[in-house]
Amino acid sequence: MVPQGACGGAYSRLNGALVNAMNGTKSIPATFPVDESGMWREIITAPSGSIAPRPALFLDRDGTLIELVDYLSMPEEVAPIAEAIALTARARASNIPTIMVTNQSGIGRGYYGWDAFAAVQARVVAAVTAGGGHLDAVYACPAPPDSDAACRKPNPGMLLAAAEDLALDLSRSWIVGDAASDLAAGARAGLQRGWLVSTGYGISARDEVLTLRSTGFDVTVDRPLSELADLLPACRTPEQQVNLSSS
Numbered sequence: 001m002v003p004q005g006a007c008g009g010a011y012s013r014l015n016g017a018l019v020n021a022m023n024g025t026k027s028i029p030a031t032f033p034v035d036e037s038g039m040w041r042e043i044i045t046a047p048s049g050s051i052a053p054r055p056a057l058f059l060d061r062d063g064t065l066i067e068l069v070d071y072l073s074m075p076e077e078v079a080p081i082a083e084a085i086a087l088t089a090r091a092r093a094s095n096i097p098t099i100m101v102t103n104q105s106g107i108g109r110g111y112y113g114w115d116a117f118a119a120v121q122a123r124v125v126a127a128v129t130a131g132g133g134h135l136d137a138v139y140a141c142p143a144p145p146d147s148d149a150a151c152r153k154p155n156p157g158m159l160l161a162a163a164e165d166l167a168l169d170l171s172r173s174w175i176v177g178d179a180a181s182d183l184a185a186g187a188r189a190g191l192q193r194g195w196l197v198s199t200g201y202g203i204s205a206r207d208e209v210l211t212l213r214s215t216g217f218d219v220t221v222d223r224p225l226s227e228l229a230d231l232l233p234a235c236r237t238p239e240q241q242v243n244l245s246s247s
Contacts, residue, residue, distance in 0.1 A: 039158070054167065059087075059088070074116075084225060088134065094233045101162070102140045121138065139161060154188060194212070
């Protein structure tokens with residue numbers, strides 16, 4: 001379910017730019033959650049029954065949740081960022097869904113495949129779980145930068161897909177990332193708030209990110225993620241609060 005007026009319409013599963021970018025890559029195992037457009041669309045915790053749209057926490061992966069490694073394809077190179085892992089735990093404690101949205105152009109470029117991505121993800125998920133957090137869904141776009149694929153940040157496709165899959169209120173959600181493209185994707189999806197971390201590309205992206213304020217998008221920079229964690233409980237819907245109290 002996508003909030004009307006906030007997102008400019010639902011995400012289309014069929015995106016020609018992404019499909020074209022993925023032509024020639026090796027076959028994808030049927031067990032992998034790659035949709036018709038070529039995007040990784042993994043719903044780990046689906047909403048039960050009919051629920052009101054709820055806010056969520058969107059997180060970039062490389063440079064935000066884990067240390068930045070160019071074209072990461074080996075699980076042993078995964079290095080969790082403690083502050084971000086702690087944020088996922090606080091989101092879980094507040095009954096706020098946590099959703100990963102990550103550009104993975106190494107796949108579209110042919111540097112590695114979905115099997116390597118899955119192996120890295122297993123290590124990332126284990127780190128989040130060990131830290132008390134939980135990922136409710138993972139979206140990954142394999143398209144290269146020149147593809148103009150709907151899912152590749154700064155385009156909002158992954159966030160719109162998550163809203164459709166998980167019944168999210170994008171206008172009340174947060175996005176956290178280390179690049180201007182991360183926060184721009186949030187702004188284009190109808191989010192009103194973003195948080196730039198100082199890890200990864202965060203320091204060099206600061207000036208570009210601040211320009212998003214001119215569009216009415218609320219950007220926080222130079223502040224620890226613990227402060228965002230303190231803000232999350234205020235984002236909950238009454239239904240989320242009830243579910244938290246009864247858990």
